[in-house]
Amino acid sequence: MTDLVPGAPRRGRERTDRELGRARAAGAIPWPLGVPAALGVLFLVVPLAALLVRAPWSALPRVLWDQAVLDALRLSLLCATAATGVSFVLGVPLAWFLARSPWRLVGILRALVTLPLVLPPVVGGVALLLALGRTGIVGEWVYRWTSFSLPFTTWGVVVAETFVAMPFLVVTVEGAFRAADQGYEEAAATLGASRLTTFARVTLPLVAPSLGAGAVLCWARALGEFGATITFAGNTPGRTQTMPLLVYLALEDDLDAAVALSLVLLLVSVVVLVALRDRWLRPVSVA
């Protein structure tokens, strides 16, 4: 001990930061909570680890440069982005309406709109067929007038993904509209701004962080969409075969390829998580 530690000779050794932390945390987690928590972590992490452990690293370039894979990847990115675009255009006004409408039945509407969140995607696909298929209640008329039929086309993929993914955006953005301080909108009104101007110049910028989060969430969900897509749009390579469909197909004859493709989707998911980290791990303010 030197003079640099005043009082050290009298009081003895000081606790290090680490010891201070340990002393504070002592007994913080009782084992009936700690053990299940640890098991929970293992349960979630081990499968992902298995994916990495069993990855055919040497075969990776061969598998991923395959034309079918590149087609599926391109199609996936394209369709997910288009679905996010459609969700944005329709979902943001819808979220605003759900958040601000004084209408009594808006609760029922909200339940209907968020139903696809909990609906099995396959059921969504069947429902889409019945509505927009060649003999569907809407699709029949469209086909009769334009001889265009949505199912089993790339547009069908976009529609299926939008159906499943849009509620994620709506729910996220509606929460933001609800939480946004309406005092700013009142201030805009007293300055002579119409409701539309207020929406565009005040409300939307205020909830911009949540718009971003909602869009990313929606995009990620669309990218991974399987059930509704295969039901409504089928599995045609280059046209409706997205990555998740390809993974499932590959699993039957080429395990290495399935694992390699899964790795790509895992990577995308990690990127999404990192992109959203700030939004999700930070206490919500206006957004």
Added chain:
Amino acid sequence: MNLHADVLVRRGAFTLDVDITAMPGQVLGVLGPNGAGKSTLLRVLAGLDPLSAGHVRLGETMLDDPSAGIFLPAARRPVGIVFQDYRLFPHLSALDNVAFGLRAAGVDRPVARERAAALLHRLGLADLSSRRPGQLSGGQAQRVALARALATNPGLLLLDEPLSALDARTRLEVRAHLREHLRDYPGPVLVVTHDPLEAMVLTDRLVVIEEGRVVQTGSPLEVARRPATQYVARLVGLNLWSGRLGRAGRVDLEAGGAVSGVVDAAMVEGDTVLVALRPTAITLSTAQPGPASARNVWGGQVVGVELLADRVRVEVDGPPHAFVDITPAAVTELDLTPGRRVWLAAKATETDVYGVAGRRDP
């Protein structure tokens, strides 16, 4: 443009029922406790809340008239408002905040920004124009909010508790600025406040509202000198009693006891009157005083002792009940603890007896 507002608003059990007129260039203060209906009044004038009945007219323009089916929403009223919490748009710079109203009115962006910049310059805020509200101090934000409200040349300016969000030191500085700018503004101004000093300094005329009704109107000086209600008396730090005028300036008080004072010439025996007495004009002793010039002498018990900035306010149970201001040293010397028996004395010349003319009983 004159503002004339005959306001009736019902919201559940609460009713706001006031009649207000403000002349161009006049700063009208609306003073009242929390929940009195001040903010509701402001919202009605701004068009953020509709009237239940009555009318709001600015110059020749009817802004709200339920019986005629007229309601101009906030966006179409020539009314500027500075909110208590300012509500500057957090995503826009000070300049764009000020330019917002002009842009909403269809003015081209460069022109709007130029005019906003000129206004900021006039208010001494030119250096701050590129800052976001989050980077402004409370006093700066207050002035930017004022600039924003003034930018569209409104015919009526409303200020909601303009200084309440500021700390004591900033308040002093902003108050001076504000008074200057309000003096320059040509239209009627309404300042809502519960701070008596703010009301005295900023306004030309006061309307006191309690429980949704006007209880007193008058110049700030009149209101401060001759308060009509206990609420105002507390605000301006006066003892106030009501009673009936008897002979020779003697007033029998409603709550018991009697005092003598200088009686307003308009009062006659038998009138209901108010009696105001400054806490500093009362002397306090622990023994019954002998013969003295003070006409008002009464005994009571200390019920409370509160330290103010530079003196101590002692609450004495009468009758009449009174607040007495003394020095901290005197408190120790006289051992003034609650329950202590004391004697109060005040000269009749310090005791102001006046009618309830400015007062409107609810």
